[in-house]
Amino acid sequence: MRSFAFAAAYWSLSIAYTLAAVGAALLPGRAATGWIIRRYVKRMVQAMHVLAGIRIRYRGEDRLPAGAFILAAKHQSWGDGFSIYDRFEDLAFVTGDHLEKFPLMATVLRKLGAIVVNNCGGREAREALKDRAADAHRDGRRILIYPEGNLAKVGEKFRYRSGVWHMYRDFDMPVVPVATNLGLFWPQEAFRKRPGTATLEFLDPIPVGLAKDEFLARLEAAVEDRTAELVAEATGQPVTPAVQVPTPDEAARAARPAAA
Numbered sequence: 001m002r003s004f005a006f007a008a009a010y011w012s013l014s015i016a017y018t019l020a021a022v023g024a025a026l027l028p029g030r031a032a033t034g035w036i037i038r039r040y041v042k043r044m045v046q047a048m049h050v051l052a053g054i055r056i057r058y059r060g061e062d063r064l065p066a067g068a069f070i071l072a073a074k075h076q077s078w079g080d081g082f083s084i085y086d087r088f089e090d091l092a093f094v095t096g097d098h099l100e101k102f103p104l105m106a107t108v109l110r111k112l113g114a115i116v117v118n119n120c121g122g123r124e125a126r127e128a129l130k131d132r133a134a135d136a137h138r139d140g141r142r143i144l145i146y147p148e149g150n151l152a153k154v155g156e157k158f159r160y161r162s163g164v165w166h167m168y169r170d171f172d173m174p175v176v177p178v179a180t181n182l183g184l185f186w187p188q189e190a191f192r193k194r195p196g197t198a199t200l201e202f203l204d205p206i207p208v209g210l211a212k213d214e215f216l217a218r219l220e221a222a223v224e225d226r227t228a229e230l231v232a233e234a235t236g237q238p239v240t241p242a243v244q245v246p247t248p249d250e251a252a253r254a255a256r257p258a259a260a
Contacts, residue, residue: 002195009051013044014040017036017037017039018105021036022108024036030111030112030113037108038086052186054079055196055197056197056199056200057197058199059199060201063176063202063205067140068137068141070164070171070175070176071178072164072176072219074152075148075150076151076180077151077180077182077186077187078188084200092113092114092139094115094145094146094163095109133170145167147161147219149163149247150247150248151189154183157224162212168206174208175205175206176206177222178201178223179222180198180199180200181199181230181231181234182198184198184234196234198234199234201226206218224241227242
């Protein structure tokens with residue numbers, strides 16, 4: 001019943017607030033649309049708690065640096081975005097172009113200044129990420145990115161992509177790794193929810209100036225190690241390192257027969 005009640009609230013809130021945000025997008029500036037989306041996010045986090053029984057516990061907010069920075073987060077659940085966005089006043093976020101397939105969402109995303117990139121990656125996606133992230137950087141906004149580019153099951157990880165490093169280097173901004181165990185309670189896109197207290201933790205910022213390989217290794221170690229610890233803390237099981245799995249695109253390429 002909890003899962004059904006939350007699903008009803010999820011779609012009702014999403015439709016109502018998207019329509020309101022589309023109307024607000026007709027007004028000049030980003031303020032009206034941003035205000036509506038922040039209200040939407042807050043209601044979703046409340047619905048997670050009241051209806052699905054999922055409470056979010058935040059840790060490490062005292063580690064957040066002053067000024068602009070990049071949040072590089074583990075992505076286990078559709079609830080991750082709501083949980084992080086709810087803690088910041090004007091957050092720019094990187095998202096795949098799959099969201100633009102939902103009716104009216106493209107209009108809202110453009111107005112919010114979201115950084116929409118092609119899910120397939122490649123040079124064109126990197127250029128789009130650079131250009132659109134530069135707009136957010138000029139406005140002094142904090143930026144949220146999921147460096148794996150995919151929703152991961154608990155206990156799994158994907159290859160960390162280099163887009164976050166390019167922003168880190170180009171904008172000379174610290175990166176805050178973010179770990180979570182929310183996937184235990186709201187797995188990926190699953191309908192069924194499990195009540196409990198999920199943890200989202202902001203970790204020590206990675207200072208500017210690191211080379212690409214060193215930066216990515218440090219980011220992955222911070223996010224994955226702490227995520228494994230949070231999962232073990234919630235389940236009472238020993239800490240188990242995540243297993244790397246191929247993305248759907250990587251798996252499809254590997255399955256193709258070799259050219260003769």
